[in-house]
Amino acid sequence: MTTRVCHSKGLVELQEREDVPVKTYRRDIQKFALLPSTARIRHVAREELLIEMEAFANDCPVNYAEYNPGASAGVITSGISYQYAREVFGDTVSYLKLGLTYPLPRKLISEFAQKFETLYVIEENDPYLENAIRALGYTHVIGKERIPICGELNTQILRAALLGIPAEAAYEVELDAPARPPVMCAGCGHRGFFYALSRKLKRFVPVGDIGCYGLGANPPLSASDYSLCMGAGLSSTIGLSKALALQGDSRKVLGMVGDSTFFHSGLNSLIDVVSSNANVVACVLNNHITAMTGHQQNPGTEFNLMGEPNHMIDLVKLIRATDIDDERIRVVDPLDFEAVNAALDEAGEIEGPFVIVTSRPCALLKEVVRANAGKYCQVDTEKCRGCKKCLQIACPAISFVDNKAVIAQDACNGCGLCMQMCNFDAISKVGE
Amino acid sequence: MTTKSILLVGVGGQGTILISKIITAGLAEMGYDVKMSEIHGMSQRGGSVTTQIKYGEKVYAPNLGIGEADLIVSFEKVEALRALPYLKAGGSLIMDDREIYPMPVLTGDAVYPHEAYDQLKAIVPSIKLIQAAETAQSLGNMRAQNIVLLGAMVKLLGLDDKIDWKKIVAENVPVKSKEMNLAAFDAGTAMLEA
Numbered sequence: 001m002t003t004r005v006c007h008s009k010g011l012v013e014l015q016e017r018e019d020v021p022v023k024t025y026r027r028d029i030q031k032f033a034l035l036p037s038t039a040r041i042r043h044v045a046r047e048e049l050l051i052e053m054e055a056f057a058n059d060c061p062v063n064y065a066e067y068n069p070g071a072s073a074g075v076i077t078s079g080i081s082y083q084y085a086r087e088v089f090g091d092t093v094s095y096l097k098l099g100l101t102y103p104l105p106r107k108l109i110s111e112f113a114q115k116f117e118t119l120y121v122i123e124e125n126d127p128y129l130e131n132a133i134r135a136l137g138y139t140h141v142i143g144k145e146r147i148p149i150c151g152e153l154n155t156q157i158l159r160a161a162l163l164g165i166p167a168e169a170a171y172e173v174e175l176d177a178p179a180r181p182p183v184m185c186a187g188c189g190h191r192g193f194f195y196a197l198s199r200k201l202k203r204f205v206p207v208g209d210i211g212c213y214g215l216g217a218n219p220p221l222s223a224s225d226y227s228l229c230m231g232a233g234l235s236s237t238i239g240l241s242k243a244l245a246l247q248g249d250s251r252k253v254l255g256m257v258g259d260s261t262f263f264h265s266g267l268n269s270l271i272d273v274v275s276s277n278a279n280v281v282a283c284v285l286n287n288h289i290t291a292m293t294g295h296q297q298n299p300g301t302e303f304n305l306m307g308e309p310n311h312m313i314d315l316v317k318l319i320r321a322t323d324i325d326d327e328r329i330r331v332v333d334p335l336d337f338e339a340v341n342a343a344l345d346e347a348g349e350i351e352g353p354f355v356i357v358t359s360r361p362c363a364l365l366k367e368v369v370r371a372n373a374g375k376y377c378q379v380d381t382e383k384c385r386g387c388k389k390c391l392q393i394a395c396p397a398i399s400f401v402d403n404k405a406v407i408a409q410d411a412c413n414g415c416g417l418c419m420q421m422c423n424f425d426a427i428s429k430v431g432e
Numbered sequence: 433m434t435t436k437s438i439l440l441v442g443v444g445g446q447g448t449i450l451i452s453k454i455i456t457a458g459l460a461e462m463g464y465d466v467k468m469s470e471i472h473g474m475s476q477r478g479g480s481v482t483t484q485i486k487y488g489e490k491v492y493a494p495n496l497g498i499g500e501a502d503l504i505v506s507f508e509k510v511e512a513l514r515a516l517p518y519l520k521a522g523g524s525l526i527m528d529d530r531e532i533y534p535m536p537v538l539t540g541d542a543v544y545p546h547e548a549y550d551q552l553k554a555i556v557p558s559i560k561l562i563q564a565a566e567t568a569q570s571l572g573n574m575r576a577q578n579i580v581l582l583g584a585m586v587k588l589l590g591l592d593d594k595i596d597w598k599k600i601v602a603e604n605v606p607v608k609s610k611e612m613n614l615a616a617f618d619a620g621t622a623m624l625e626a
Contacts, residue, residue, distance in 0.1 A: 008469040008494035011460055080494075087492040156497035167498040170521035175551050177514040178542035180443065180534035182479030215477065220539060391539050396478050399538045410574065 002124055004080050004152055054103040062099025065112050068092070074116030076109065076129060076141075081122045081153055088158045093120075104132050113138045120162060124153050184215050186397040187372065187413035189287055189360030191221075193334035195393045195417070196341050197254070198223040203348040204254040204281065205244065209233025209266075211258040212292045212362075213285050220394050224256065231265030233257040238269075238278040245279070252348055254281040259315060260290035260298040267318065273353050274322045281347040281354045285334070286315055288361040295365065319355055334358035337420040363413055375414030375431035379405045383426035390418040390427065435488030437496040438585070441515040442507030443532050444478050447578035450604060452483040454582060457600050458591070459487045469494035478535075480511060505585050507564075507577065508532050509548040516552065525556050526584055526624075528564040528577065560588070562623045568616055573609065576616035583620020592621050 030038055057063055071094040075085050078098040085095065096112040098105065113119055113133065121130040121143040130143035146161045147153065156167040184191045194216040197206055201223065208214055208224030209232060217224040228236060237255035244251060257266040262284045273280050290296040297303050297310065304310045316331055328350065330343040340358070347354040361368050386403040397411035398418060407418070407427070419427045438455070440448045452468050459466045470483040484495050498517050503524045506512030512527040519525060527549065536542035545551075552559050564580035579601060586592045598614050605613040 003471075004469060004495060007471060008467060009456065010467045010491070010494065011465060083492040083494065154495055154497050155493050156500075169517035169519075170499045170523070171516050171519055171555050173513060173516055173551050173555060175513055175545045175548060177510045178534050178536050178544065180478070180480045180510065180514075181536075182444065182477035183535050185477065212477070388540075394535060394539065396535065396538065399533055400540060 002080050002152060008080075050103050054105065057100045057103055057105035058107045060100055060105075063105050063108055064097055065108070066095040066097065068094050071116075073118035073120060074112055075120045075122055076112065076133065077120075077122040078129065079124075081124055084153055084155050084158050085120075085122050087155045088163070098129070101129065104129075106132075106136060109133060110136060110138075113141075118142070122147065122153070122158065125149060181218060182215060183218070183394060183396050184212065185363050186395055186411050187363035187368075187415040188212070189334040189358060189363070189415075190216060190285055191335075191393055191395065192337060192360075192415075192417050193283075193285060193340055193358050194221045194223045196337060196344060200344055200348070203251060204344070205240065205249075205251045207233055207237055207240065207253060207255045209255075209257045209261050210292075211261055211285075211290075212287070213256060213258055214292075216256075218394075220392060230261055231257070231269060233261065234266045234269035234273065234280075234282055237280040237282070238272055238276055241279045252279055252281055254283060254347070256283045256285055258291070259284060259286040259288065259300045260296070262286075262315065263299045263313070267322075270319065270324075270355070271322050274324045277352050279352055281344075281356060283356045283358065284315060284319070286357055286359045288359075289365060291362045291364070295362070316357055319357065324353055324355060328353060329355045329357070331357045331359055334360050335415050335417050337417065363415070369413070372413040375429065376409045376412040377407050377414055377416060377418055377427050377429050378409070379407055380426045380428065383424050385424050385426070387423070389423065390421045393417055393421060433488055435486050435491055436502045436589075437500050437520075438485040438589075439496060439501040439504045439515055439518050440483040440485070440507070441504065441511040442481050443511065444481050446481070446507045447575060448481050448483045448507060451578045451582040451585075452485055454597075454600050454604050455485060455585070457604075458586070458595055458597055459485070461595050461600070462591070465489060465491045467491045467494035480514065482515070503585065503589065505581055507581065510534065510545065512552060513545065513548050516556075519556065524588055525552065525559045526581065526588060527552070527559060527561050528581060529561050530565040530577070560584070560624065562620075564620065564623075567619050567623075571615050571619065572612045576609070576613050579605070579613045579616040580620040580623070583617040583622075584624045585620075587621040587624035 068091045073093045075093050076096045077085050078101055082097050119141045121133055121141050123129050127144045130141060133141050159165045190213045198221045206223050206225055208217060208227040210227060210230045214227055234255045234257055237253045241253045270282050273282050289301060290298050297305055299313045300315050302310060302312050319329060332339040332343050334340060343356050347356055381404045384404045390398055390405050395418060397408045399406050414429050414431060416429055440452055442448045449470055456466050456468045464487040466487045468485050499520055501518045501523055502520055504515050504519050506515060506527045508530050533544055537544045549561055562584055565574055565577040567580050568574050568576035586597055598617060601613055601617050602610050
């Protein structure tokens with residue numbers, strides 16, 4: 001499943017919903033309890049099943065050939081690549097469209113492949129089909145030698161790669177469009193935490209994870225060194241702390257996960273941090289929702305994904321349950337600059353595990369938007385000295401006009417972080 | 433007919449996805465095969481957002497490439513500039529007269545090209561510059577900018593009298609802002625009256 005398939009919509013035909021009866025649970029220890037003795041037997045069964053499945057793959061409705069009269073070449077493809085190929089070649093070639101690619105329908109592929117002198121294999125990224133087809137002896141196939149292995153395909157890339165017709169822009173303008181990278185929203189709690197952290201990188205090695213707080217890696221905050229996979233914001237910190245110690249690096253590893261990531265797999269790693277007495281600061285940046293993917297609920301929110309009431313798990317109680325000492329836990333408002341600074345300082349001073357929970361609901365949550373309606377910050381241009389300190393927090397509501405800071409009223413929700421940045425008391429809050 | 437391609441470009445949070453949903457529903461009602469594709473990973477984080485719509489008798493690829501868009505609708509000036517290479521020779525361009533500064537501009541690392549319209553007008557003389565956001569604001573809510581642009585776009589494509597667009601708009605907006613959105617749609621079509 002590629003990004004393009006996941007982000008595209010088309011017309012489908014609706015049919016009557018078919019209710020499939022619930023299968024009765026059946027006890028079968030020999031089959032389902034995979035101890036070494038049973039696993040050896042099941043491996044044989046699995047291999048037999050694969051042979052049966054390949055026979056099915058050769059003869060199933062989602063794997064089919066489309067032969068076009070006078071076709072100049074054969075195209076073997078699957079998924080979204082079929083749509084691109086269809087648009088590029090139309091009816092001038094024949095197609096083998098594969099919907100089930102494991103186990104590979106080798107008989108079907110051979111029947112198709114032997115009919116064509118010119119044979120294209122069109123697939124995104126790794127040459128999975130191509131390698132298998134070459135292994136069947138069809139070494140004349142054209143695939144990754146011409147089609148890029150990186151990035152998604154489209155009709156233009158295929159046209160250029162296979163027909164030698166390059167894409168050409170009809171219009172060009174010399175003016176450069178400045179890049180528009182995604183940023184933390186105005187009023188986002190993460191901004192306060194990352195800004196404070198960005199001032200303390202001599203003390204900490206910051207490690208991020210998957211979520212809006214991944215944006216903390218972008219300049220000017222640049223306070224997240226890497227993100228590997230969901231949960232690694234905590235799981236990778238123990239090893240890294242040992243590696244830093246080995247090379248005499250005195251910085252403390254500071255791992256960050258969001259509330260949703262914490263419930264997903266962060267908790268397991270926090271248990272490891274605590275039980276191994278690792279020299280790590282584990283941070284849970286709680287914005288009370290799974291924000292980046294569009295406000296899905298999680299175990300720490302009031303409702304479940306179906307909108308039904310949830311047993312809302314108290315995140316801090318859960319952290320206490322790992323048996324970490326209470327004095328090693330701090331809960332702060334990430335937009336309270338002083339509080340965040342104090343927590344980071346303590347975390348850096350104490351040897352061993354430390355937990356910081358930042359708690360501030362996502363600024364885009366409906367109830368937060370409602371509560372902040374009419375609130376905004378404004379700049380007193382008399383007092384503003386144009387020092388640009390408020391720009392360091394990278395808030396999309398703050399710009400600079402005629403050497404003075406300007407806060408866009410419609411974008412600002414009055415979070416007040418910029419007020420804490422200003423040394424000249426030039427920013428005030430309206431609507432409290 | 434040959435397949436037609438529309439590219440909507442804007443900034444996260446401007447509502448490009450909602451109007452692509454509406455136009456897709458309308459095109460489907462007219463009996464076209466339609467595919468829609470969008471990259472919205474950072475849709476609410478102020479990043480660039482693009483949505484592609486293709487319609488015709490039979491549509492295969494959901495996305496379009498350089499020089500392939502029959503129409504580009506831009507919700508913001510810089511985004512029109514960025515999208516220009518995708519315009520087909522002789523294609524149409526609708527641009528809202530709205531500037532939203534990206535972070536590198538806010539921090540002073542880049543300069544906003546205020547002269548974008550003049551430059552675009554010089555090479556695409558048929559460009560339509562409209563005041564969609566401003567009009568939406570005067571109707572009561574800047575967020576109806578997308579519906580103003582929808583009206584303009586439907587008019588430009590000559591599809592305004594083919595089906596009851598307002599019915600589809602009404603079905604896709606909150607009840608309490610229905611009247612304002614319908615007025616926004618009318619304002620959009622009026623902007624492209626000959």
